Amino acid sequence: MSENKMAAEVRESFGKGAARKLRAVGRTPAVIYGHGNATRHIHLPAHEVALALRTKNALLALNVSGKEELVLVKSAAKDPVTQIIEHVDLVEVRKGEKVHVEVPVHVIGEPMGGTVVDLEHKTVKVEAEATNIPNFVELHISKENEAGHHYLVSDLIIPEGVKPELEPSELVASVVETRAGVAEDETTSEEAAEETAEEPAADAE
Numbered sequence: 001m002s003e004n005k006m007a008a009e010v011r012e013s014f015g016k017g018a019a020r021k022l023r024a025v026g027r028t029p030a031v032i033y034g035h036g037n038a039t040r041h042i043h044l045p046a047h048e049v050a051l052a053l054r055t056k057n058a059l060l061a062l063n064v065s066g067k068e069e070l071v072l073v074k075s076a077a078k079d080p081v082t083q084i085i086e087h088v089d090l091v092e093v094r095k096g097e098k099v100h101v102e103v104p105v106h107v108i109g110e111p112m113g114g115t116v117v118d119l120e121h122k123t124v125k126v127e128a129e130a131t132n133i134p135n136f137v138e139l140h141i142s143k144e145n146e147a148g149h150h151y152l153v154s155d156l157i158i159p160e161g162v163k164p165e166l167e168p169s170e171l172v173a174s175v176v177e178t179r180a181g182v183a184e185d186e187t188t189s190e191e192a193a194e195e196t197a198e199e200p201a202a203d204a205e
Contacts, residue, residue, distance in 0.1 A: 003061040003070070003131070004052040010065060011041040019087070028085050032064075032071055034092035040064075049085055057101045057133045060090065072099060072130060093130035100127055100165065103134055105156070109141035111175055117141055117151075119173045124156070125165040134159045139172060147177040 027043040071090035138157040154168035
């Protein structure tokens with residue numbers, strides 16, 4: 001995962017009114033915490049923050065008062081109507097440090113016709129170095145697997161140096177039959193039953 005470099009400024013005023021004024025001039029309020037340090041209040045360029053947050057677990061390389069700091073986006077609050085990012089929580093990390101994060105599961109491939117893949121886990125928790133968090137892990141689907149097939153954590157493609165925190169036998173996804181597939185099977189069964197009923201009975205000897 002690449003770092004998103006941006007300049008941060010220390011926040012001097014607080015409260016909802018002050019936060020609104022910051023957002024009005026294109027700045028996003030944020031806090032930094034972690035490593036036993038006191039919580040620090042800053043603000044960041046809103047456009048750059050929005051771009052960085054397109055990636056889950058975004059890693060930011062901040063310049064705070066001339067000091068370089070590495071932080072991981074822990075959470076972000078958005079306005080439910082405008083979708084403007086109102087506030088960001090950041091946790092301080094260090095290069096080489098292990099962190100525990102949730103990463104999305106990306107399904108690669110298509111299932112057998114008449115079936116779909118039902119994801120039990122859309123994300124999985126992993127342990128990874130703060131500077132080596134994968135954007136996602138892959139689950140490769142085969143067209144040869146019929147309804148009822150299970151994909152497990154052990155089937156995920158995990159990048160080197162990343163450790164899943166679920167058991168290898170944990171269910172990740174199942175192949176299930178679609179309603180169309182069920183209807184087709186029922187129609188085929190009904191047609192077969194009708195054909196059997198229409199066949200003339202064998203003459204008794």
